[in-house]
Amino acid sequence: MVTKRRIQTRQRLLESAVAVFAEEGFGRSTVEQVCARAGYSRGAFYSNFETLDELFLAVWEQRSAELITRMREAFEDFQQDTAGDVAGDVEGVVANLLRAVPVDEEWFRVSAEFTAHALRYPELRRVIVERERAIAASTAPFLLAALAGIGRTVPDPGALGQALVAVHDGTALQCLSEPGDPEPWRRRAALFSHVITAYSVESKEQS
Amino acid sequence: MVTKRRIQTRQRLLESAVAVFAEEGFGRSTVEQVCARAGYSRGAFYSNFETLDELFLAVWEQRSAELITRMREAFEDFQQDTAGDVAGDVEGVVANLLRAVPVDEEWFRVSAEFTAHALRYPELRRVIVERERAIAASTAPFLLAALAGIGRTVPDPGALGQALVAVHDGTALQCLSEPGDPEPWRRRAALFSHVITAYSVESKEQS
DNA sequence: TGTATCCGATACATTGGTGTATCGAACGGG
DNA sequence: CCCGTTCGATACACCAATGTATCGGATACA
Numbered sequence: 001m002v003t004k005r006r007i008q009t010r011q012r013l014l015e016s017a018v019a020v021f022a023e024e025g026f027g028r029s030t031v032e033q034v035c036a037r038a039g040y041s042r043g044a045f046y047s048n049f050e051t052l053d054e055l056f057l058a059v060w061e062q063r064s065a066e067l068i069t070r071m072r073e074a075f076e077d078f079q080q081d082t083a084g085d086v087a088g089d090v091e092g093v094v095a096n097l098l099r100a101v102p103v104d105e106e107w108f109r110v111s112a113e114f115t116a117h118a119l120r121y122p123e124l125r126r127v128i129v130e131r132e133r134a135i136a137a138s139t140a141p142f143l144l145a146a147l148a149g150i151g152r153t154v155p156d157p158g159a160l161g162q163a164l165v166a167v168h169d170g171t172a173l174q175c176l177s178e179p180g181d182p183e184p185w186r187r188r189a190a191l192f193s194h195v196i197t198a199y200s201v202e203s204k205e206q207s
Numbered sequence: 208m209v210t211k212r213r214i215q216t217r218q219r220l221l222e223s224a225v226a227v228f229a230e231e232g233f234g235r236s237t238v239e240q241v242c243a244r245a246g247y248s249r250g251a252f253y254s255n256f257e258t259l260d261e262l263f264l265a266v267w268e269q270r271s272a273e274l275i276t277r278m279r280e281a282f283e284d285f286q287q288d289t290a291g292d293v294a295g296d297v298e299g300v301v302a303n304l305l306r307a308v309p310v311d312e313e314w315f316r317v318s319a320e321f322t323a324h325a326l327r328y329p330e331l332r333r334v335i336v337e338r339e340r341a342i343a344a345s346t347a348p349f350l351l352a353a354l355a356g357i358g359r360t361v362p363d364p365g366a367l368g369q370a371l372v373a374v375h376d377g378t379a380l381q382c383l384s385e386p387g388d389p390e391p392w393r394r395r396a397a398l399f400s401h402v403i404t405a406y407s408v409e410s411k412e413q414s
Numbered sequence: 415t416g417t418a419t420c421c422g423a424t425a426c427a428t429t430g431g432t433g434t435a436t437c438g439a440a441c442g443g444g
Numbered sequence: 445c446c447c448g449t450t451c452g453a454t455a456c457a458c459c460a461a462t463g464t465a466t467c468g469g470a471t472a473c474a
Contacts, residue, residue: 001419001420001471001472001473002420003419003420003421003470003471003472004471004472005420005421005422005470005471006420006421006422009421009422023327024234025233025234025320025323025324026232026234027231027232027233027234027235027236027320028234029234030460030461030462031461031462031463032460032461032462040422040423041422041423041424042422042423042424042461042462042463043421043422043423043424044421044422044423045422046422046462046463046464047420047421047422048421048422105326108323108326109323109326109327110323112319112320112322112323113232113234113319113320113323115319115380116232116315116316116317116319116320116323117232119312119315119316119383119384120230120316125384125385125386128384129384129385132381132384159394159397162381162391162394163394163398163401165377165381166373166374166376166377166378166380166381166395166398167373167374167377168377169373169376169377169380170372170373170374170375170376170377171373173322173373173376174339174369174372174373176326177326177332177335177336177339178332178336179332184369187366187369187370188373190366191370191373191402194370194401194402194405194406195398195401195402195405197405198401198402198404198405199401208441208442208443208449208450209450210440210441210442210449210450210451211441211442212440212441212450212451212452213450213451213452216451216452237430237431237432238431238432238433239430239431239432247452247453248452248453248454249431249432249433249452249453249454250451250452250453250454251451251452251453252452253432253433253434253452254450254451254452255451255452
């Protein structure tokens with residue numbers, strides 16, 4: 001029997017955990033902090049999870065799944081908006097792409113730590129790889145379509161996907177390290193454009 | 208008065224700290240663990256540092272300074288080796304570049320966590336940005352020279368530097384997530400090539 | 415509404431790490 | 445070689461967090 005209360009409790013614990021992990025760092029966070037922020041006692045935690053590690057994984061999985069969903073939605077919106085008209089050039093495609101890809105400091109911190117943590121455990125490494133694949137997979141259709149719209153095709157979508165994820169990760173850090181400075185953001189967009197250009201070619205037959 | 212013993216103690220603590228941080232994660236590491244591994248008691252630690260945070264910063268600064276030094280040396284070796292002969296193409300330059308840029312899992316974990324940690328404190332953010340600049344600065348001369356050797360010039364070295372750092376960070380994670388698989392490494396090299404190509408142009412007058 | 419079950423609060427014993435204060439040994443200048 | 449200084453070891457009091465065991469209130473379903 002799975003009560004409604006339980007679901008809500010679990011959910012609140014997850015939410016407060018993100019905040020606590022982001023503030024304190026995962027390793028420095030305690031069960032008490034997470035529970036206190038959520039308005040529960042430790043009993044609630046131990047009734048729902050075995051260890052903080054388990055909660056950490058649950059948080060990460062939920063949030064990155066959400067992230068993928070949000071991206072997919074944003075993509076679909078763009079496709080509808082720009083259904084008829086040509087998006088123009090690669091810069092235009094990149095602009096749309098970047099609008100759909102959030103760079104959130106809180107989440108960046110948490111997932112950077114999760115990454116470092118996960119590298120220690122083979123099964124967690126697999127989770128990471130899997131997630132990256134999912135991100136690439138949910139991005140690809142939109143991106144390929146948008147590029148086709150401006151007369152470009154991608155010979156090796158897998159390679160492009162991996163490249164874009166890498167570029168996103170790397171530049172996100174730079175943007176967050178220098179908050180307020182627009183320069184890293186411009187360079188980020190430029191790098192995306194260059195990479196996408198390099199990984200695609202002009203289609204032979206253009207509509 | 209600064210004793211020799213003290214210097215050695217400090218150094219050993221730094222070394223054991225890297226190992227402990229990499230194994231346990233920074234947040235989970237304790238003063239005791241660091242001291243035990245180094246063969247000291249906690250007294251030694253408190254005599255040399257105020258807090259674990261301070262040690263963490265010291266570790267990070269020392270190691271990343273070393274990293275820069277090692278890269279610079281590797282670059283100089285290459286320049287001597289390939290003094291006369293043309294390096295060939297961009298792929299050749301990238302091959303040399305990547306040979307000089309280490310991807311070390313232990314260090315990756317530590318610095319990923321340090322990054323996440325540092326994002327919380329403005330003054331640590333500055334340290335990170337500064338370090339990134341130093342890396343770019345120490346790489347640039349070699350890279351520009353090597354490119355000049357194959358008849359390419361870089362209009363905006365700053366942008367290229369930032370792009371390469373981002374690409375390095377992003378792809379390093381991918382390579383470490385899938386140990387044993389050579390594919391990420393190939394793609395990493397390919398991405399470097401594409402980026403360098405995109406950020407450089409053929410020189411008008413070629414020697 | 416009654417009741418069996420589920421869930422989270424509370425209390426407790428325990429652990430493991432902290433920081434300080436003190437002491438003895440190693441060091442280095444003379 | 446000796447003495448003053450520096451450094452790290454030891455011991456201690458303290459605290460914060462853990463995990464468990466138990467209990468009472470909430471919840472779902474008849």
